[in-house]
Amino acid sequence: MTKIRVHEYAKQVNRTSKEVIEELGKINVNVTNHMAMLDKDATSKLNQRFGKGDSKTANQSSNTQSKPVPSRPAVSQDKPNQTNRPAQSQQRSGQGAQQGGNRPAQGQQRPGQGAQQGGNRPAQGQQRPGQGAQQGGNRPAQGQQRPSQGAQQGGNRPAQGQQRPGQGAQQGANRPAQGQQRPGQGAQQGANRPAQGQQRPGQGAQQGANRPAQGQQRPGQGAQQGANRPAQGQQRPGQGGPGGNRPAGRGGRPPARGINQGRRRHRPAPMPKVEMPLPEKITFYESLTVGELGKKLGREPSEIIKKLFMLGVMATINQELDKDAIELICADYGVEVEEEIRIDVTDLEIYFEEPEEVQGVPTERPPVVTIMGHVDHGKTTLLDSIRDTKVTQGEAGGITQHIGAYQIEVEGKQITFLDTPGHAAFTTMRARGAKVTDITILVVAADDGVMPQTIEAINHAKAAEVPIIVAVNKMDKPSANPDRVMQELTEHGLLSEAWGGDTIFVPISALTRDGIDQLLEMVLLVSEVAELKASKDIRAKGTVIEAQLDRGRGSVATLLVQDGTLRVGDPIVVGNTFGKVRAMINDIGRRVKEAGPSTPVEITGLNGVPQAGDRFVVFEDEKKARQIAESRAGDALVEQRGENTRVTLDNLFDQMKQGEMKELNLIVKADVQGTVEAMAASLMKIEVEGVNVKIIHTGAGAINESDISLAAASNAIVIGFNVRPDVNAKRAAEAEGVDIRLHKVIYKVIEEIESAMKGMLDPEFEEKVIGQAEVRETFKVSKIGTIAGSYVTEGKLTRAASVRVIRDNIVIFEGELDTLKRFKDDVKEVAKGYECGITIKNFNDIQEGDIFEGFIMQEIKRT
Numbered sequence: 001m002t003k004i005r006v007h008e009y010a011k012q013v014n015r016t017s018k019e020v021i022e023e024l025g026k027i028n029v030n031v032t033n034h035m036a037m038l039d040k041d042a043t044s045k046l047n048q049r050f051g052k053g054d055s056k057t058a059n060q061s062s063n064t065q066s067k068p069v070p071s072r073p074a075v076s077q078d079k080p081n082q083t084n085r086p087a088q089s090q091q092r093s094g095q096g097a098q099q100g101g102n103r104p105a106q107g108q109q110r111p112g113q114g115a116q117q118g119g120n121r122p123a124q125g126q127q128r129p130g131q132g133a134q135q136g137g138n139r140p141a142q143g144q145q146r147p148s149q150g151a152q153q154g155g156n157r158p159a160q161g162q163q164r165p166g167q168g169a170q171q172g173a174n175r176p177a178q179g180q181q182r183p184g185q186g187a188q189q190g191a192n193r194p195a196q197g198q199q200r201p202g203q204g205a206q207q208g209a210n211r212p213a214q215g216q217q218r219p220g221q222g223a224q225q226g227a228n229r230p231a232q233g234q235q236r237p238g239q240g241g242p243g244g245n246r247p248a249g250r251g252g253r254p255p256a257r258g259i260n261q262g263r264r265r266h267r268p269a270p271m272p273k274v275e276m277p278l279p280e281k282i283t284f285y286e287s288l289t290v291g292e293l294g295k296k297l298g299r300e301p302s303e304i305i306k307k308l309f310m311l312g313v314m315a316t317i318n319q320e321l322d323k324d325a326i327e328l329i330c331a332d333y334g335v336e337v338e339e340e341i342r343i344d345v346t347d348l349e350i351y352f353e354e355p356e357e358v359q360g361v362p363t364e365r366p367p368v369v370t371i372m373g374h375v376d377h378g379k380t381t382l383l384d385s386i387r388d389t390k391v392t393q394g395e396a397g398g399i400t401q402h403i404g405a406y407q408i409e410v411e412g413k414q415i416t417f418l419d420t421p422g423h424a425a426f427t428t429m430r431a432r433g434a435k436v437t438d439i440t441i442l443v444v445a446a447d448d449g450v451m452p453q454t455i456e457a458i459n460h461a462k463a464a465e466v467p468i469i470v471a472v473n474k475m476d477k478p479s480a481n482p483d484r485v486m487q488e489l490t491e492h493g494l495l496s497e498a499w500g501g502d503t504i505f506v507p508i509s510a511l512t513r514d515g516i517d518q519l520l521e522m523v524l525l526v527s528e529v530a531e532l533k534a535s536k537d538i539r540a541k542g543t544v545i546e547a548q549l550d551r552g553r554g555s556v557a558t559l560l561v562q563d564g565t566l567r568v569g570d571p572i573v574v575g576n577t578f579g580k581v582r583a584m585i586n587d588i589g590r591r592v593k594e595a596g597p598s599t600p601v602e603i604t605g606l607n608g609v610p611q612a613g614d615r616f617v618v619f620e621d622e623k624k625a626r627q628i629a630e631s632r633a634g635d636a637l638v639e640q641r642g643e644n645t646r647v648t649l650d651n652l653f654d655q656m657k658q659g660e661m662k663e664l665n666l667i668v669k670a671d672v673q674g675t676v677e678a679m680a681a682s683l684m685k686i687e688v689e690g691v692n693v694k695i696i697h698t699g700a701g702a703i704n705e706s707d708i709s710l711a712a713a714s715n716a717i718v719i720g721f722n723v724r725p726d727v728n729a730k731r732a733a734e735a736e737g738v739d740i741r742l743h744k745v746i747y748k749v750i751e752e753i754e755s756a757m758k759g760m761l762d763p764e765f766e767e768k769v770i771g772q773a774e775v776r777e778t779f780k781v782s783k784i785g786t787i788a789g790s791y792v793t794e795g796k797l798t799r800a801a802s803v804r805v806i807r808d809n810i811v812i813f814e815g816e817l818d819t820l821k822r823f824k825d826d827v828k829e830v831a832k833g834y835e836c837g838i839t840i841k842n843f844n845d846i847q848e849g850d851i852f853e854g855f856i857m858q859e860i861k862r863t
């Protein structure tokens with residue numbers, strides 16, 4: 001040995017570097033730090049002072065020190081780290097001279113590590129400065145740590161020597177790493193390390209190079225590591241014993257480092273998962289993504305994804321979950337789910353569907369009555385008679401104002417009549433979604449009986465589900481035959497009470513005003529049964545009866561207040577218009593300040609002209625009214641530009657799919673009644689699964705405007721057999737987008753409707769086997785999988801077909817063909833008698849003798 005560093009020497013003599021430096025001072029060898037080199041002279045002087053012979057002696061003494069067992073408890077008690085030492089010493093002693101000879105070198109670290117380790121050390125040396133640079137003032141500490149590395153390495157060596165002599169250095173390098181990492185890194189990391197050590201024995205040199213760093217970490221492991229060390233001692237009991245160098249090396253370690261390292265150790269340690277408490281209930285609107293649901297539940301999205309996977313749903317974090325999926329997941333967590341329903345404030349309809357508590361206290365309201373019937377049967381006369389008798393009677397001057405509706409009083413009770421005879425207004429309003437009428441008076445002239453428009457009126461009322469009171473008119477005429485009327489109406493589902501039915505028939509004369517009181521009484525009776533209610537103390541809402549632009553007054557609209565009370569000055573949205581109610585005039589031309597339920601009033605003050613059937617709603621302030629109306633106007637414009645949503649035979653299928661509409665409404669018109677009946681009967685016989693034909697109206701004669709308005713209101717298709725629409729009907733059909741189908745041959749009519757109805761159904765498929773092939777040979781090709789050399793035995797196999805793999809008559813797989821080749825070429829199909837190469841998507845377990853059955857799914861025509 002020529003030169004040795006202070007700290008290395010200190011280690012050999014079991015002293016601290018400080019002690020050695022002090023001693024050197026005494027012999028006038030001035031060294032500044034523990035890294036200073038000692039020449040031979042200084043070393044021998046020191047040897048004398050420390051009573052040390054030579055390195056060999058030191059080593060031997062170390063060996064002999066290791067022998068006494070009693071020192072062990074002291075070491076393990078004081079410094080758990082040193083539990084390795086004794087074992088090393090014991091093992092070492094059994095390793096023979098050569099190993100024993102290495103020992104001191106290990107203690108000194110570098111020289112003793114052999115060629116390989118020696119080679120590593122410089123690497124350590126190289127690393128250290130770097131670490132030094134990083135750690136700055138830690139340098140000395142490194143110096144102090146080295147001995148411990150030496151001890152550590154030394155400690156490992158013997159074991160290596162015994163186990164795999166060739167891998168000594170490597171394993172030695174690995175072992176400490178295991179020991180060091182385990183404590184701080186938890187069981188998992190500790191578990192990995194040994195595996196690495198085993199897997200990469202050749203990395204010893206590299207790991208050896210890392211050793212210093214490991215050595216540096218050790219001291220910092222503090223209590224935790226200390227606690228672990230004994231465990232090592234237990235694992236390797238032979239390693240117990242005193243480590244002479246250890247105490248010095250360890251003792252010198254700066255505690256600060258231990259703290260730091262202790263912190264560092266904690267960082268990678270996985271924090272124990274603290275699960276957030278689940279909420280009792282979550283709410284959502286329409287849908288939630290997996291991530292959003294996770295957030296609401298306080299759970300990781302991965303957990304939700306896992307749950308979905310268990311439910312058979314493959315989802316990503318951004319996947320939208322529908323109500324069902326959300327409910328399923330939440331049910332799994334035991335969390336209640338509530339779907340938020342956001343109200344579109346611009347949809348006036350919602351104000352008509354408010355829950356009862358919002359609607360105020362409901363009280364009885366007057367019925368709204370519409371008079372319908374065939375031409376010239378006396379509708380206008382009846383309306384006038386009622387008004388004249390009941391309105392003008394009490395009014396001085398008898399000036400009445402026609403505003404589209406009027407109110408009368410009978411027995412202290414009000415009745416509101418819509419003043420538009422015929423069902424035009426009725427259907428117009430219904431077509432716009434407004435239900436205004438509570439009761440229909442069907443006027444049938446007793447001398448004329450049931451006529452086409454009578455039937456139309458019945459069908460209109462039925463479609464709107466409005467009760468009908470039959471007024472058998474013109475009873476004053478000698479030719480009046482009420483029985484005939486009753487008889488004919490039974491054919492249309494109206495059976496008089498006198499004949500055991502539930503339809504009220506009242507014989508009247510609109511001209512002479514006979515029976516009108518009874519008729520009105522009946523109206524009140526039906527109204528009572530219907531329990532018509534509304535509340536006066538809420539903001540008004542209702543429907544537009546008519547509206548027009550008046551030169552002097554601007555937009556004038558007759559509104560029927562259906563609920564609440566309308567007041568002058570109310571901010572109002574009417575259809576797509578808005579304004580403040582400027583003036584209100586009632587049905588007798590008087591200015592009023594307010595109007596309650598079922599009251600018709602004419603208002604001014606709107607910014608535009610609404611349409612009959614439009615809804616109106618009063619809002620809390622004009623700003624909101626303006627906002628809503630403007631938004632509605634914008635929407636209406638967009639809708640107008642959009643497609644016509646009226647049902648036609650062409651869009652029937654789409655419409656039904658969208659709206660899940662499974663009923664086809666038809667209006668049948670033909671040249672003669674007999675044909676009408678025949679056609680209606682044939683159409684009714686059309687049976688298509690899932691779709692019903694509903695004939696809402698039939699009639700002989702040209703297709704008229706009323707047919708179109710009924711079709712528009714009921715979303716029906718008009719079928720004309722040997723008849724044409726009149727001019728008005730044509731215009732109305734165009735305006736309303738009603739589909740009119742004209743035919744001359746009955747079976748064509750049936751055929752057309754039938755095919756349209758079949759089109760509206762989802763197509764049904766059935767399987768068709770197209771061929772079979774037998775696997776004659778299989779080839780396994782990496783990246784491709786198993787190629788089946790096959791022979792088509794029946795039919796053909798096509799590239800697009802699905803395929804079943806049959807083995808011993810059992811279907812073992814069903815899937816799709818991946819490739820179909822003839823020699824090296826991809827082909828679309830291979831016919832019977834030809835060979836081909838087949839691979840199947842996601843299936844490689846193909847064996848010789850397997851049968852491939854090709855099949856396709858083909859649409860079946862409905863019968």
Ligand SMILES: Nc1nc2c(ncn2[C@@H]2O[C@H](COP(=O)(O)OP(=O)(O)OP(=O)(O)O)[C@@H](O)[C@H]2O)c(=O)[nH]1
Pocket residue numbers: 373374375376377378379380381382421422473474475476477508509510511512
């Ligand atoms: N004798 C008699 N004639 C009546 C009666 N009611 C109406 N009329 C007459 O029948 C004709 C038609 O009456 P309207 O009230 O116009 O019949 P409508 O149903 O309103 O007719 P349109 O408006 O064309 O649909 C008129 O000449 C009336 O005078 C009645 O009770 N008795």
